[in-house]
Amino acid sequence: xxxDTARIRGGKxxxxxxxxxxxxxxxxxxxxxxxxxxxxxxxxxxPYPADYEEHVAQASRERAxxxxxxxxxxxxxxxxxxxxxxxFPIWGQAAPPPILSFLKGHDLRAKALRPFITHGGYxxxxxxxxxAGLAPAARIQPAFVMEADQERRTLNQIKAWLxxxxxx
Ligand SMILES: Cc1cc2nc3c(=O)[nH]c(=O)nc-3n(C[C@H](O)[C@H](O)[C@H](O)COP(=O)(O)O)c2cc1C
Numbered sequence: 001x002x003x004d005t006a007r008i009r010g011g012k013x014x015x016x017x018x019x020x021x022x023x024x025x026x027x028x029x030x031x032x033x034x035x036x037x038x039x040x041x042x043x044x045x046x047p048y049p050a051d052y053e054e055h056v057a058q059a060s061r062e063r064a065x066x067x068x069x070x071x072x073x074x075x076x077x078x079x080x081x082x083x084x085x086x087x088f089p090i091w092g093q094a095a096p097p098p099i100l101s102f103l104k105g106h107d108l109r110a111k112a113l114r115p116f117i118t119h120g121g122y123x124x125x126x127x128x129x130x131x132a133g134l135a136p137a138a139r140i141q142p143a144f145v146m147e148a149d150q151e152r153r154t155l156n157q158i159k160a161w162l163x164x165x166x167x168x
Contacts, residue, residue, distance in 0.1 A: 010082075011081075011082030012038075012081050012082055012083075013036075013038070013081065013082070013083045013084075013085065014037060014038050014040060014075065014083070014084045015028050015032045015037045015038065015039050015087070016040040016042055016075065016085070016086050016087070017039075017040075017041060017042060017085075017087035017088065017116075018042040018043075018087070018088040018089070018096055018102075019041070019087075019089065020048065020055065020151070021089075021149070021151045023089065023118045023148035023149060024088060024116070024118050027087055027144075027146070028041075028085075028087050031085050031087075031116070035085075037085065038081075040075055042071060042098050042102050043072040043073070044071060044072065044097075044098045045069065045070040046069070052151050052155060056091075056092075059091045059092060059097065060092055062097040063091070063092050063097060066100075068100040068101040068104055069097055071098060071101050071102065071105060074105050074106065075106060078106045078107065078108070079107070082111060082112065083114065084108060084111050084112070084113050084114070084138075085114045086099070086102070086113060086115050086116070086131075087117070087118075088115075088117060088127075089117070089119065090117060090119035090120070090123070090124060093123075093126060094125050094126045094127060095126070095130040095131065099127075100130065103130075103131070103135050104134060108135045108137070108138040109137040109138065110137065111138050112141055113131065113138040113139065113140045113141065114143075114144070115127075115128075115131060115140070115143035115144070116143065116144040117143050117144070117145045117146070118145075118146050119145070119146075119148070120147070120148065120149070120150030120152070120153070123145075127143075128143065
C-alpha cells in the first residue's frame with residue numbers, strides 16, 4: 001500500500017516536524033506511513049526546558065529577538081527531495097524559532113512545501129508570512145491546519161484538581 005502511494009505520487013518525499021507535546025508528531029508519523037516518506041524530527045541543539053512555563057518564557061524571548069537556535073542536525077541530502085511536508089505547532093502566535101532555523105538551513109528552492117500546523121485554538125498567526133519570507137523560492141502549498149490539545153489546558157485542570165484536594 002505504501003509503495004503504491006509513493007509510485008502514484010512519484011518523487012521523493014520528506015516529512016520534517018517539530019513537536020513539544022506530541023500533537024504534531026502524530027500527524028507526521030501518519031504522513032510518513034501513508035506516503036512512504038522519510039521522517040525527520042527538527043530538534044534544537046540545546047533542548048527547550050521540560051517545564052511548560054519555562055519553555056513558554058524562553059520561546060517568547062527568542063521570538064522577540066528573532067533568534068534562530070542552532071539545530072541538533074540538518075537534513076543531509078535535502079537536494080534529493082521533491083516535496084517537503086513541514087509540520088510544527090504555533091508558539092506565541094508564530095512559527096517556533098527552530099522552524100526559522102530549519103528554513104534558513106535548507107535550500108527548498110523549487111520544492112513543493114506543504115505545511116501542517118497545529119495550534120491550541122488561536123489560529124496560525126504570523127506563521128504563513130514567515131514561511132513565505134524564509135522560503136521564497138519554494139512552491140508553498142496551502143497549509144493543513146488543526147486545532148489540538150493545549151498543554152496549558154491540562155495543567156490548569158490539574159491545578160484546579162489539586163486545589164480541590166487541598167481544600168478537603
Ligand atoms: C511555547 C508555546 C506557545 C504556544 N503558543 C500558542 C499560541 O500562541 N496560540 C495557540 O493557539 N496555541 C499555542 N500553543 C499551543 C500549541 O500550539 C498546541 O498545543 C500544539 O498542538 C502543540 O503541538 P505539539 O504537541 O506538537 O508540541 C503554544 C504552546 C507552546 C508550548
